[in-house]
Amino acid sequence: MSAPTPTWITATPPTPNGELHVGHLAGPYLAADVLRRFTLADGAPVLMTTGLDDHQSYVATRGLLDGLTGEEVADLNGERITRGWDLAGAAFDRVVAPRRDPGYTEFVQAFFQKLYDNGVLVPRTRPLPYCVPCDRWLYEAYVTGGCPHCGAGSNGNACEPCGRPNDCGDLTDPHCVVCGAAAEPRPQTRLYLPLAPFADRLARFWRDTPMPPHLRALCERMLGDGMPEIAVSHPSDWGVPVPVPGFEDQRIFVWCEMAPGYLLQYEPESARPAVGPVQFFGFDNGYFHAVLFPALYLAWDPELPLARAFVVNEFYRLEGRKFSTSRRHAVWALAALKEGGADALRLHVLRDRPHGRQTSFSEGDLARAREHLDTLWNGWLNRLVEAVHAETGGVVPDRRPDGPGWEVLAGRLTRLCGELREAYSVEGFDTRRAVDLLDETVRCAADYGHVHRHERERPAGREAYRAALAGELAVASALAAWAAPVVPAGAARLSETLGWGPARRVDATALTPPPAGTVLTLPDGPLFGS
The missing domain is CATH 3.40.50.620 (HUPs)
Structure with missing residues (x-):
């Protein structure tokens, strides 16, 4: 097979x-x-x-x-x-x-040669900026000017703000990036790829391919305006030499x-x-x-x-x-x-x-992210491990999660895991949403822990308290699996602390406490953030 x-x-x-x-x-x-x-x-x-x-x-x-x-x-x-x-x-x-x-x-x-031999690439003589002081043809990074489509400042061949291609020679007020001199347009013969013959096939491809609306709008604008011809060679000494006779002094356009x-x-x-x-x-x-x-x-x-x-x-x-x-x-x-x-x-x-x-x-963002991990994620996990040490000497109790509070939490986190899988998937990929869901997982577990710490104050609450600790350990186990795509190093440390192997599946089955008898030992540094 x-x-x-x-x-x-x-x-x-x-x-x-x-x-x-x-x-x-x-x-x-x-x-x-x-x-x-x-x-x-x-x-x-x-x-x-x-x-x-x-x-x-x-x-x-x-x-x-x-x-x-x-x-x-x-x-x-x-x-x-x-x-x-x-x-x-x-x-x-x-x-x-x-x-x-x-x-x-x-x-x-x-x-490149196959495309030329098949007539896909064709020579065209068109203006290209030239810098007299540098004695150099200007294209892409060598030239700056105004985009012919949106008017924004742009380098040659493509405009970053609007995403549209240009031909370098159609930039307004072109200047040399190296010396700053105004460039003059001179005729230059380059090889081009006419896109018009591919318009229908590209339109079908765009229709069937997942992409964000901003990119789809760019494609449709280009199609509506008439597909351009794209220069695929430039006079230069940097890059892969053009193999076509007569163009030996040019290089294949890097894109x-x-x-x-x-x-x-x-x-x-x-x-x-x-x-x-x-x-x-x-x-x-x-x-x-x-x-x-x-x-x-x-x-x-x-x-x-x-x-x-x-x-x-x-x-x-x-x-x-x-x-x-x-x-x-x-x-x-x-x-x-x-x-x-x-x-x-x-x-x-x-x-x-x-x-x-x-x-x-912004300045301070990384320090705030580190503080967030230390306060919210590590804060809860440290309290949990300390509670297990105080209750059982750091050994995972032989008790399964139980009780009405656990049923509510488990149902909530099972639904959350479905959303997390969607945020990790190609179709719904959104890391912003994924991080929010991981934070929500930790907050739910921390709240559950605070509420159920009071079980130990009840004369008959010892078993309920140990069941609640098992529930928190189940969420910690889930976090080790669910957070691994986002923060793999910290998730690996948490998995090791809980006695789990690496790279467990992001699904509801991860919502299971470690095997009874597992000894919990925190690493020397923080679980997340080191």
């Missing part, structure tokens, strides 16, 4: 023009990890992948601004990015490294490169996925994932499975302004992890995730 096909989860490759910041973690990376852990706990295989977007022009421009080579910038920040993932608990199964993985360049070029790069994430040998991925990305990358990539895949292999669902975050802001690596407006992930620890950082950014709206990080 063949092994079951894994659920494929992707998170958009980060650009190594800087290290990870808290906005990245609040966006695709920790959210994808939540789905990964939830799915694995359900007993289903998972493949979670990403890459490093080494060939982004933002890497090369950062090198020019800092006096470094593109390679130096990518290597330095690539190492910091992967270390940030590790410390934050974002457990990727595969990370593609474009400049190191054998066969990467050859596959990307073969993908066109990323499409075959995703295929290599799934299966480096065959590069032919058996299933479509659940894709996590920010809205500013929405056009690439929902329009450009599907068109490229349809052109390369019409039978290739397309994305199963799009899970999209809006911008996460820092004190009201968008996090930005290139502008160095950020709270860096490594520093934040050192300050607050993985539990507090994960809890905060997943509770504050910009899901359907923009949210903002």
Whole structure:
């Protein structure tokens, strides 16, 4: 019998023009990890992948601004990015490294060549900004100007605020990012992908693919305005060389490169996925994932499975302004992890995730998240363990949860668990809701404990009191399983304290006290927050 096909989860490759910041973690990376852990706990295989977007022009421009080579910038920040993932608990199964993985360049070029040979890519001569002082063609990160669609400040090729693509030459008042000089338009022949031939198939794909309304509106606006032609090559010396004769001095547009790069994430040998991925990305990358990539895949292999669902975050802001690596407006992930620890950082950014709206990080947020865990979660758990030690010497009593209060609490938490499973699922994915439900679990258990401590004051209340302690221990056991996708490190410590193994299923069966006789021993540090 063949092994079951894994659920494929992707998170958009980060650009190594800087290290990870808290906005990245609040966006695709920790959210994808939540789905990964939830799915694995359900007993289903998972493949979670990403890459490093080494060939982004933002890497090369950062090198020019800092006096470094593109390679130096990518290597330095690539190492910091992967270390940030590790410390934050974002457990990727595969990370593609474009400049190191054998066969990467050859596959990307073969993908591109096939599209050209099949007449999908065509040459077009159109204006492209040129910087005379730098003696450089300007595209993407090299140029800034006004978006031709919404008028906002934009770099070349795509506008972050409205999500629409541009052709670089249609930016208003273009300027060179490196030296600041005004750019002049000059004719340049590049290779283009006309999207109009894919309009009907893309419309059917959008109709059948779960995505948020903001992204669906972007797709429908582009369709209604007439699908554009997208430049897929640029004159540059940074990136994968174009294999088409006559264009040797150009490089494959990095977002066109990323499409075959995703295929290599799934299966480096065959590069032919058996299933479509659940894709996590920010809205500013929405056009690439929902329009450009599907068109490229349809052109390369019409039978290739397309994305199963799009899970999209809006911008996460820092004190009201968008996090930005290139502008160095950020709270860096490594520093934040050192300050607050993985539990507090994960809890905060997943509770504050910009899901359907923009949210903002403020100074003191991590300290408040750590205090929240210590006061609410650890406070209840510490009181519970102390109560068990006072009653039985720290040994789980041979008593099952019982009584009217337990029946009410168990029913409430069983219903809550159904909502939690929905918040963890692809269809209802919402980490903000998940954290709220975990907090509600702890509050319900803490209230139950306060009420039933009075049982021990009754002359005949000893058995009722021990049943109430068993009920609290059952909720603690459930919390260890239910919170693992959000705060895996703390959940693992709690599981160990209660004598449970790791990665139990998020369901109502976890609402069971540890086996009688289990000795409860708290770790040296806090259960959650260290």
